Amino acid sequence: MRILLTGKNGQLGRCFQDVVAVSAHELFACNSSELDITNADQVAAMVAEVKPDVIVNAAAYTAVDNAEQDQAQAYAVNEQGVANLAKAAEALGVPVIHVSTDYVFDGQAVAPYKPSDETAPQGVYGASKLAGEQALAAICTRYIVLRTAWVFSEYGNNFVKTMLRLGNEREALNVVADQYGCPTYAGDLAKAILQLCDRYQATQELAWGIHHYCGDLPTSWHGFARTIFFKGHQAGLLENIPQLTAISSEQYPTPAKRPEYSVLSTATLEALGVEPSGWLQALDAVMSKLKAHAK
Numbered sequence: 001m002r003i004l005l006t007g008k009n010g011q012l013g014r015c016f017q018d019v020v021a022v023s024a025h026e027l028f029a030c031n032s033s034e035l036d037i038t039n040a041d042q043v044a045a046m047v048a049e050v051k052p053d054v055i056v057n058a059a060a061y062t063a064v065d066n067a068e069q070d071q072a073q074a075y076a077v078n079e080q081g082v083a084n085l086a087k088a089a090e091a092l093g094v095p096v097i098h099v100s101t102d103y104v105f106d107g108q109a110v111a112p113y114k115p116s117d118e119t120a121p122q123g124v125y126g127a128s129k130l131a132g133e134q135a136l137a138a139i140c141t142r143y144i145v146l147r148t149a150w151v152f153s154e155y156g157n158n159f160v161k162t163m164l165r166l167g168n169e170r171e172a173l174n175v176v177a178d179q180y181g182c183p184t185y186a187g188d189l190a191k192a193i194l195q196l197c198d199r200y201q202a203t204q205e206l207a208w209g210i211h212h213y214c215g216d217l218p219t220s221w222h223g224f225a226r227t228i229f230f231k232g233h234q235a236g237l238l239e240n241i242p243q244l245t246a247i248s249s250e251q252y253p254t255p256a257k258r259p260e261y262s263v264l265s266t267a268t269l270e271a272l273g274v275e276p277s278g279w280l281q282a283l284d285a286v287m288s289k290l291k292a293h294a295k
């Protein structure tokens with residue numbers, strides 16, 4: 001199957017290239033200079049030229065705090081960019097697999113969010129991603145939205161790499177302990193998308209609509225940091241484990257408000273045989289890759 005991938009240099013984009021490389025699929029992967037999804041003509045021309053069987057959108061404006069000041073660009077990428085891809089896909093008659101976020105929710109739930117639960121983003125990033133989901137649903141007959149959360153990998157910038165860097169620079173760190181979510185390894189998310197591509201190729205069908213994909217164990221940012229420090233130390237990436245203090249979101253103000261609780265239910269994908277991200281094991285594997293890279 002021919003797959004067109006956008007955002008190939010991001011965490012998901014790079015992991016998706018890794019997993020497709022050992023599959024039988026043919027991949028056309030683009031970064032933002034090869035394919036700027038905000039440019040409707042460029043998107044239409046690329047899709048018409050490549051004639052993919054499916055489009056995987058890993059491109060997004062992901063700077064959650066910057067989005068508060070940079071609304072126009074956040075919406076240009078996360079809403080208009082998705083709409084451009086959706087129109088081109090629909091013109092060719094092919095489906096889009098798109099990735100969205102837990103930040104479409106307000107975080108007031110007391111049980112894992114289901115895909116059908118009411119959305120109420122707390123910031124511009126979440127609102128722009130929700131607008132992208134809605135644009136896709138309005139334009140495309142066949143689409144999948146995978147909402148994910150707290151993405152980490154050996155690539156790019158993420159919480160794991162930030163904690164390892166700060167852990168090596170400082171003796172003590174304060175980390176927010178009243179926001180709960182599910183860390184997700186981008187490599188597992190990439191495999192889940194590939195599983196959906198395989199299933200679509202085999203059956204020409206998928207459970208179209210919104211699904212949730214994230215890690216199997218909820219934690220707080222503080223709990224995640226503690227695990228990173230422990231595993232980082234074990235892997236030889238941290239000389240000493242810094243003193244870690246749990247603080248509240250109020251003590252760590254950020255331009256964008258985050259949901260307090262954004263645990264996602266992955267039940268609809270599990271019913272299709274797609275297992276959630278085993279993020280603790282994935283974290284070990286990421287540590288090994290970072291260690292090998294550091295040598």
Ligand SMILES: NC(=O)c1ccc[n+]([C@@H]2O[C@H](COP(=O)([O-])OP(=O)(O)OC[C@H]3O[C@@H](n4cnc5c(N)ncnc54)[C@H](OP(=O)(O)O)[C@@H]3O)[C@@H](O)[C@H]2O)c1
Pocket residue numbers: 006007008009010011012013031032033035036037038058059060061062077081099100101102129148149150151152156157186
């Ligand atoms: N990271 C998280 O914690 C998290 C949490 C929940 C959901 N998500 C969602 O998961 C998906 C993947 O996230 P990620 O962490 O892999 O993101 P990432 O590492 O920030 O990568 C995003 C990529 O999007 C590309 N991009 C930005 N503007 C573009 C444009 N106009 N045209 C084409 N490409 C453009 C960038 O490409 P260039 O580098 O080539 O400019 C970048 O490589 C996104 O949909 C994100 O919203 C992420």
